[in-house]
Amino acid sequence: MHQLYGDPISGNCFKVALILHLTDRPFELIEVPVVKGAAKTDAYRALNPDGRVPLLRFPDGRLMGESNAMLCSLARGTAYRPTDPVLEDRMFELLFFEQYSHEPNIATVRFWKAFAGVPEGKADVLADKENAGRHALSVLDRGLQGREFLVGDALTVADIALFAYTHVAEQGGFALGDYPAIQAWLARVEAHPGFMPMPRLFADAPVATSMLAA
Numbered sequence: 001m002h003q004l005y006g007d008p009i010s011g012n013c014f015k016v017a018l019i020l021h022l023t024d025r026p027f028e029l030i031e032v033p034v035v036k037g038a039a040k041t042d043a044y045r046a047l048n049p050d051g052r053v054p055l056l057r058f059p060d061g062r063l064m065g066e067s068n069a070m071l072c073s074l075a076r077g078t079a080y081r082p083t084d085p086v087l088e089d090r091m092f093e094l095l096f097f098e099q100y101s102h103e104p105n106i107a108t109v110r111f112w113k114a115f116a117g118v119p120e121g122k123a124d125v126l127a128d129k130e131n132a133g134r135h136a137l138s139v140l141d142r143g144l145q146g147r148e149f150l151v152g153d154a155l156t157v158a159d160i161a162l163f164a165y166t167h168v169a170e171q172g173g174f175a176l177g178d179y180p181a182i183q184a185w186l187a188r189v190e191a192h193p194g195f196m197p198m199p200r201l202f203a204d205a206p207v208a209t210s211m212l213a214a
């Protein structure tokens, strides 16, 4: 069975839990509560030197970091990962956009505002990230205009990657009402057969153990 080291509040972990579920792979959750600093412990860094979740352990014991790499790996050979070169190129473009322009802004603002608090002296950084997050949402909204899904005409890992933090962006104060194409797309992703919302995916997974901060 796959094991997912993660935290149920994390959109990056949600991406991986969702593709595991959609591809019929039951998984065990090993809880790494990030707000308690559990991803920065020596025990966890021995597994993932980057000190971040998610971390995926494959049934053969191999470990993999980086949520979008996990999406591509787990979707290999399924309709969630297009093989047509033009569609595959667009998929990668969106996965890199998510990691560079979208997630570092929207996820961080949400994490600070909804969970950890804004670190002292970081008010300017927060404002920059809010602006950059709004810009990323407007790019995403334009990319969705006239389309059902981001790549081709069906749900792919690009949709899963960008859905993860977009659907909880309001927890960071981003007003999704400003982005009608995004709102319609969020509903389409949620209507995909087999879709499971963030809390339920984790509630249903057996918890193998919890790596709490010392």
Ligand SMILES: N[C@@H](CCC(=O)N[C@@H](CS)C(=O)NCC(=O)O)C(=O)O
Residues within 6 Å of the ligand: 010, 011, 012, 013, 034, 037, 039, 040, 051, 052, 053, 054, 065, 066, 067, 068, 099, 107
């Ligand atoms: N590029 C990484 C980012 C992972 C990441 O930033 N994880 C956050 C939670 S969503 C984390 O582990 N934060 C804990 C910390 O920095 O202490 C991925 O997509 O997997």
